[in-house]
Amino acid sequence: MSASGSGPAAPPTRWWSRALVAGTTVAVGAVVAVHLAATFFYNAPANPVSQRYAKQVDTWIEPLFQQNWRLFAPNPISENIAVQARASLTANGRLTGWYDLSSLDQRAEAGNPAPGHVLQNGLRNAWFGWAGSHDANGNPTTSDAAALQAYLLNVVLDRLRPLAGGTIGSVQIRAVTTLLPGPGRTAAQTAPQVRTLDWWTVPASDTNNTASNTAGP
C-alpha cells in the first residue's frame, strides 16, 4: 500500500469496496452542493430565493459557518463612534465625569504596533452588538438582546473600574456619532450626534468582585 499517492494505486476490485468509493463520492457531492448553495445564499444580497429559504440556510450555516464579509466596508470609513460612560458610586452616590472609553482604548493602542483583540474589537463590537439588538428607545428586539446588554455593561465596567475610584453602583453609557466631513455633507450633518442610554444598575454579583478589579493603575 503506497500512501504517497503519486503512483496509480491498484483499483478496488470487489463490489463492496467499489460501492464504498462510489457512495463516498455521492455523499461528498451532495454535501458540497448543499454547502455551496447555503453559503452563497447566506452571503448574497437579498433576493427571492434567499428570502424563501432563509430558515433552512440559517440552520445549515449557523453557528459553525457564520460569516459576514460586509463588515469590511463601508460604515467605519464614513463615521466615527465614540462610546462614553460615567458611573454612580455606591458609597455616596457621587457621579463621575464622562469618560471617553473609545479614545482611551485608542490612546492605549497608539504605542502598540499590533494591539490585541480586547483593545481593537472589544468595545466596538460590544456597542454594535447592543445597538443591533435594541431599538431606538433601547428596547430589546432579538432573543439574544439580554446577553448583549449584559456584555456591553461588563465591557464598560472593565474599563471604568480602574478610573472610578470606588465601587460602582450603576452606569450610564452614551455614544457620540460623528459623520466625517466630505463632499455634499453640511456642517449640521457632520455635527456630533449624542445618543444617551438609561442608567443601568450593576448586578450584585458583579459589584462583589470589584475589589480584585479596582487595583488598576
Add this chain to the structure above:
Amino acid sequence: MTGRAATALWWIGDRYETVTTRCFAARGMAVLRIGYGTLWVLFLLHESGERDAAWGPDSPWSPALEHQYAAQAGWPGFLRVWLTSVADLTHTEFNVFYLFALAVGVAFALGWHTRIVSVLFAIIVVALENRSPLLTDGGDNVLTLLSMYLAFTACGRFWSIDARRRARAQARSGDSAAEPERAAWRVELSRARPRMVAVVHNGAVLLIAAQICIVYGTAGLAQ
C-alpha cells in the same frame, strides 16, 4: 443519439476516476496548513498577555453569559457542548488548554500526524473563537472556516514531517518489498481508502476555493 450518450457516460466515468484518484491542489493545501498553523501560533502568543481578559473565566463575556447565549440560540446538543466547552474551564484548566492549543498549532504547521492533528486543530480553533463571539473580526472568521475545511483535506501530503517519514519508510522498504500477508478484505479496503480520501479532499478543496471567492465577492459588492 446513443453515440452522444456513450460519450457523456465515458466523460462521467473519466471524471469519476480523476476525482477519486487525484488529490487536487495538495501542495496548495500544504501551504494553507503551514500558513494558518503558523498564524494561529503567532496569534495565541500575541494575545497570551490578555488571554484571560479575552477568553478566560474573567472575560466580560462571562461563562454565565455564554451559556445564556447558547441556550437562546437553540443549537443541537453536540454543538452547544463544543462551542461552550472553554467557558467551563477553571483558571488552571484554561491555561493548560491555551498551552495545548499552542502545541496543536505547532504540530499542525509542521505536519506531525497531520490527519488527527488537523481535526484537533479545527476543534480547538472553533472552541476558542466561540468563547467570546463578540471579540472576533473577519480574520478570525476566515481562520475558523478554513480550519474546518482543512480537516477534510490531505494537507499533510507535502512539506510535512509525515511526508518525510513516508519517504524514509519507502526508501527503506524499496530493497525488500516483501509485504506482510493480510486478509483479502483488508487488502481490498486499503485499495478503496486512498480513493475515498481523495474524493473527500477534492470536495473540501472546492469549498475552500468557493469560500475565498465569496469573501472577496461580498466584500466587493458591499463597497
